[in-house]
Amino acid sequence: MTSIGPSTPTAKELADGRAHRDAALAFRPYWWEAAPRPQISDDELPSETDVAIVGSGFTGLSAALTLLRAGRGATVLERNEPGYGASTRNGGQIGSGNQKFRVKRLIELRGREKAEALLREGVRMLDYIEHLIATEAIDCHFNRCGRFRGAIRPEHYEAMARDMEDLRRLAGVESFMVPKAEQHKEIGTDIFEGGSVLPNDASLHPGLYHAGLSKRIEEAGGKILGRSGVSAIRPMNKGFAVTTARGEIRARNVIIATNGYTDGLVPELTRRIVPIGSGLIATGEIPEAVFSALMPTGRMYGNTNRVFYYFRAAPGDQRRVIWGGRQGRLASPTSLRAYRHLARDMLAVFPALATVPITHAWDGLIGYTYDEIPHLGRTGSGLHYAVGYCGTGVSRATYFGHKIALQVIGDKSGKTAFDDLTFPSFPVRPVAKRAVPVVETWYRVRDALNK
């Protein structure tokens, strides 16, 4: 008798909790198919380096590349395999401006002048990543495809229209509104009450972008060492002694680039960053006739809820949907239960995907800050850091990595509008961490009640 193995679950089976427990689904980022995990180098840890960088995501790699291009040395130290963190797990959506706040709110919090400076720098971050990818010739499907943001309620549409106008006036960000009656030109769903389009927003393949940065660093003589978790950093005469899983390395400077994976290494940062889980699923290939009606303009997509979901097509001619949102609570990241809600949200927007298989599901950690603003600077003991992108970090981590490296070498162009911001700590960080699911449930209730 032929035995039939577990099959790949359909979106509907996953959403309904009917998928077989042993269903054939890969619990790893879809991006790792085109950018397989790198071999971990057996190279010995050098006894010294110019700048030691802790963490091998976009922040760490961008910092390393800037240092190397400036003729300085860099060694990237990574606890797991290179690129283990959010940088190869994200949705690859790249925005302009500061999407965490409405412009009005940012002005209330920071004043008009500062708000304008922060927003304009947000636009420069998008330009910078485009410039870097072009000058370093990194083949990673970078595309200024634009972003559509669907209004969940009519009031959201009105508020978004006002905000887009403020963003244009203050930071020169181009956008246009799409009323519900014309929405099908942008997206094949009736669930939204119209939406906004930021035509200059962009997308990329995070795995290929990370692999491209890594290649350029190695070509320039930099080292990226996996399985080199840093457990202690001790100030010493003219620099630091860094204790890693491969031994000790001395460095003139150290950059901490651990974002959502920040542990107890630097207590000053541990108190200021809360890791928040986020999940994604990828569908199998979708028949052309169905696929072409879903996202006819091929943009990035999201909604206006506090508990946000976002989605896109996979780059190239794959005809797959990549769908992201919050992490499933109280479920292991390698259990189907952790991704049910993502399939449910996806089918609410695109019911035609019910019979499409789900081939990949994965999670990652976002680094959240108390004021929802990323921070870079120097700790009391002289360590440089760049962290806290609050879930929008593809361009921001790249840019902050670049800027913090310039600050390390004392280059005046390392100055940013973020330099003089106080970096608040969470009042009681262990409680803040445990409170995340409660806060999220509260946001869901408020979304439902439209409060």
Ligand SMILES: Cc1cc2nc3c(=O)[nH]c(=O)nc-3n(C[C@H](O)[C@H](O)[C@H](O)COP(=O)(O)OP(=O)(O)OC[C@H]3O[C@@H](n4cnc5c(N)ncnc54)[C@H](O)[C@@H]3O)c2cc1C
């Ligand atoms: C699921 C998900 C989806 C996202 N989607 C988007 C998106 O669509 N658009 C967008 O703009 N942003 C998105 N983001 C955010 C974005 O991916 C991150 O902001 C960005 O990748 C952060 O890069 P990083 O280099 O600072 O940190 P990471 O890439 O997280 O790297 C930090 C690294 O530090 C290592 N590390 C930690 N402690 C130590 C130690 N003691 N010693 C050595 N190494 C250590 C970790 O292992 C990790 O590899 C998403 C994030 C997640 C998790």
